[in-house]
Every structure is written in structure tokens, then in C-alpha cells.
Amino acid sequence: MRHIYKIISSLIFWGHILLAQPASFSFQVNGTVPAGFTTALNIAGQKWSDYLQITVPIKVNVFTVNSGLLPFSAITISNGDKDFLNAPVSNTLYPSALANQLAGIETNSGEYDMDIYFNLASGYYYGTGKPSISEKDFISTAMHEIGHGLGFYSDGYVTNGGLGSFGNVPQSVIFPLTPSFPWKGQEGVPTIFDKYIIKQSGSSLVGIAAQNSQALGDSIKNNAHYFNGPLFANASHSNTPIRLSGGAGTYTMGVDLLHIHDSYANTIMSYYWGNGDTVRIPGPWELGLLKEIGWNLKPIGLAEKEISELNYFYPNPASEQINFAGKGAEQFSIYNMKGELVLNENMILESAKVDVSTFPKGMYFVRVNFKNGNSIQRKVLIQ
Missing domain, CATH: 2.60.40.1220 (Immunoglobulin-like)
Structure with missing residues (x-):
């Protein structure tokens, strides 16, 4: 999810539906889209399918907007579930795309696993080659947004008054967007991704202070955050935790916590890469992180x-x-x-x-x- 704050324009959608070819992903694309859009979207889904074992198809609802006034190139809103069949950790929100794989069945029948909004004013390149310096690579962007729906997703939040929480994100923060499924930001529990976030001291960010407190807000806003995955993530990263975005003294909704830190160049799940860049291969630390939260990887995912x-x-x-x-x-x-x-x-x-x-x-x-x-x-x- 990127820059979902301060969105001020109304969004208008149409009902034309396109379905993706890869069996692992089902894309519903709403509205009229440019030539190459759907093909590039399918390629992004297929690239993730090359690394992940997907037994229950992942359902993605795709919308487009076209406005240079909107402060985002793309946004993902993830569906989620907790305490489902075979849930490895109780009282914890899993992205429904992952929950379905762990349960072996569709736990959210009739609902999409994620809603993705692409801003066509971003100057996307829809081909499979290299974009020009004035173009943003659509395949890379789509892989990034899908990655949030796969599990790079936090419900850590800090109010304007400085109170921090996990699982208490008001739906108003994404206005005027409305998810196609029930809002899961106020389940009162952290996501499985959040459970692995630590501070530089080694303390768990989730348990470092009371819910809805100034102390937790300060901890979210200040000092570095890391994803500490003892089984797979750290092993894919020279046996050290993975630096995450945020901790610079402020809090930015949709940016902090749920991205790899910008110091990791050419990484799909970092917050920013520039026009002309292509980032279409997950880094080993990204795959290790996904395996840590519960995904099974195909053998090629580790090679x-x-x-x-x-x-x-x-x-x-x-x-x-x-x-x-x-x-x-x-x-x-x-x-x-x-x-x-x-x-x-x-x-x-x-x-x-x-x-x-x-x-x-x-x-x-x-x-x-x-x-x-x-x-x-x-x-x-x-x-």
C-alpha cells in the first residue's frame, strides 16, 4: 500500500470484467484499461506463482483511476482472517490469501483477497522489456502491490494525537476508498507480519507498550524497525533481521512498517524505486520473510x-x-x-x-x- 493518506478526489469505476490466465491468481479488472495492462498484470501474478505454492486461487479485485492530483501510484487493501482452520497462531490476523493456503480451503467465500488501485496517471510502461527513464514499470508495481496482499501488511497505526495501536485502524484513513470486503483494520489484533517486528533493542514492537497508548505510538514512530524471523527470514539475510521502513520520528500511514527499508536497493517490497527501474525478481530476504509468516515456497523460490x-x-x-x-x-x-x-x-x-x-x-x-x-x-x- 502506498500513500493512502490525503486522497481527496472522488473515484469513478466501470464494470467491465477481465479474468487472468494464471490458475494461481484470478484478477477482476474493473473499468477500461490501456492496451497491455491485463497482460502485464497476468505476468506479475505468474511471477509470484513461480515462487509460491498456491493451492487455493488468490482473488484480486483491480480498480484504476487516472488523476495527477492523487498522491499515489498504486494502493493495496488486504482482506484478512484470524482463528481460521489450521491457523498457526491464534488471535492474529493473516492475509486471506495466506489463510486460505494454510486452511486448505477458501475461508472468505464470496470475497476478494485484496483490492488494488492503480493510478494510470503514473506513466506506466506495460511491456516486458525495460521502461524509459520517464516511465514506471507496471509489472514491478503490480508485483509490489500483490506482495502486500500476500503478507507484507501491517495494521500498526498512530493517530494524529500520537496514540499507537495494532488492529485499531479506522476505515476513514482510506477515504474515499471503500474495500469490497468487510474492513479488517479494527480487529483489535496484530497481523502475522507485525508479530515479527522488533526494535533495535530486540524487543517485540507489538508487546513493547500498551494498546492505544502514547508509549506505543512513540515506539512506532521512533528508531529503527526490523523483521526478526528466526527460522527462515534471518537465514536468508546473513542471519540478521531485515530492516523495515519507518522509525524516522514520524508516522506515515501506508508507508511505515510494511515495506523493506529504502537502503535495500532494487527490492520489490521497498517503498520506492525510480522511473526506468525494473524489479521483477523477489530478493532472497523477501522470500524468506514470506516463508516465515507461513507461505510454502517452490524449490525455485530458494534458488x-x-x-x-x-x-x-x-x-x-x-x-x-x-x-x-x-x-x-x-x-x-x-x-x-x-x-x-x-x-x-x-x-x-x-x-x-x-x-x-x-x-x-x-x-x-x-x-x-x-x-x-x-x-x-x-x-x-x-x-
Whole structure:
């Protein structure tokens, strides 16, 4: 969910319905949409399907608006359920997309799992290649918004008066939007995502202070937040918690808590990436986080996913230099296990020789971007 505050224009929708092709996702698209919109939406759903085991189809209700006056490019409102059949943690709100997988049945019959609003004034690129510097990649944006409905979702909230709570979000904060399902923001319990949020001290954010208190509001607003997943999330992140957005002294609804921190470059669930960027592959820490809250991953979800081809990539492990090349390769980025960008350079003649002799020892991720908009990610051990 992005920038859902201060929305002041009325929204007008039409009733035309389009259904997605991927069996794992069912998209209902309301209104007249640009050419390529539905195809790109299907691709976004399929990309998540490549990583997640989905046995109960995920139902997504999609709306479009077109106004440069609205302060958002896209917004997700997630449905949810608690204490359902086979719920791993009681008195906790799960996104219904996940609750259905855990229950093995549809727990929210007749309801969508998420409502997504896309603002067509954002200048979207609907293709599968690389958008221009003036365009926002729609596939990346759709994957981001779907990711919120999969579980990157918090019901932590701070009132204008500074009172903090979990599960006490008034529906008025999303006005004039109205969810197509009963509002789940005031269930009085945290989400499963919230249960894993800690402060730098290691204290659980959910239990650090009383509900609807100034102390909890201050804790939500101030100092860094982390997702601490001891089984899978931390293991995917060099055995350390994952930094989340927020904690800068203020609270922004729809931004804080439910995004990966901006310091993690080229991450689908970070709050912002610029025009011209494509972020279509979940980072290992994002998949580890989803597994932590209950999702089962396909084997490819823990390995590299081939989209284009590299002619060579060696040596691995490496200590002095790594060499790689691929037809159409034009740019590469290297990230450490914390998701921090270490190096970002263009490739010369579709190849690269990278001096890694000064890199601290450890595991790194090399992402190679191709002219057709595809990318490949490789893990390399520097020792």
C-alpha cells in the first residue's frame, strides 16, 4: 500500500470484467484499461506463482483511476482472517490469501483477497522489456502491490494525537476508498507480519507498550524497525533481521512498517524505486520473510531463476576477481547479504571483470540486467 493518506478526489469505476490466465491468481479488472495492462498484470501474478505454492486461487479485485492530483501510484487493501482452520497462531490476523493456503480451503467465500488501485496517471510502461527513464514499470508495481496482499501488511497505526495501536485502524484513513470486503483494520489484533517486528533493542514492537497508548505510538514512530524471523527470514539475510521502513520520528500511514527499508536497493517490497527501474525478481530476504509468516515456497523460490543466459560466470568462490558475460547484458549490480548495494556499473561489450579483492568476505548477489529487460541473479562467495 502506498500513500493512502490525503486522497481527496472522488473515484469513478466501470464494470467491465477481465479474468487472468494464471490458475494461481484470478484478477477482476474493473473499468477500461490501456492496451497491455491485463497482460502485464497476468505476468506479475505468474511471477509470484513461480515462487509460491498456491493451492487455493488468490482473488484480486483491480480498480484504476487516472488523476495527477492523487498522491499515489498504486494502493493495496488486504482482506484478512484470524482463528481460521489450521491457523498457526491464534488471535492474529493473516492475509486471506495466506489463510486460505494454510486452511486448505477458501475461508472468505464470496470475497476478494485484496483490492488494488492503480493510478494510470503514473506513466506506466506495460511491456516486458525495460521502461524509459520517464516511465514506471507496471509489472514491478503490480508485483509490489500483490506482495502486500500476500503478507507484507501491517495494521500498526498512530493517530494524529500520537496514540499507537495494532488492529485499531479506522476505515476513514482510506477515504474515499471503500474495500469490497468487510474492513479488517479494527480487529483489535496484530497481523502475522507485525508479530515479527522488533526494535533495535530486540524487543517485540507489538508487546513493547500498551494498546492505544502514547508509549506505543512513540515506539512506532521512533528508531529503527526490523523483521526478526528466526527460522527462515534471518537465514536468508546473513542471519540478521531485515530492516523495515519507518522509525524516522514520524508516522506515515501506508508507508511505515510494511515495506523493506529504502537502503535495500532494487527490492520489490521497498517503498520506492525510480522511473526506468525494473524489479521483477523477489530478493532472497523477501522470500524468506514470506516463508516465515507461513507461505510454502517452490524449490525455485530458494534458488536462482533463469530468465536469460550468461555465457560464463567464474570463479565461484572468488577472492580476487569475478568474470561474467552474456548476450545482450548491459548492466550489473552487486548486493551483500543485507540487501545493500555494493557496486553498480554498466557492462562493456556485454562482459565484466570485477575486482572483489577489497570486498569483505561473505555471500553476495550479482544481478545482471539485459537489454530486453530481463535479468539474472547469481550468488557468489567472496573468500
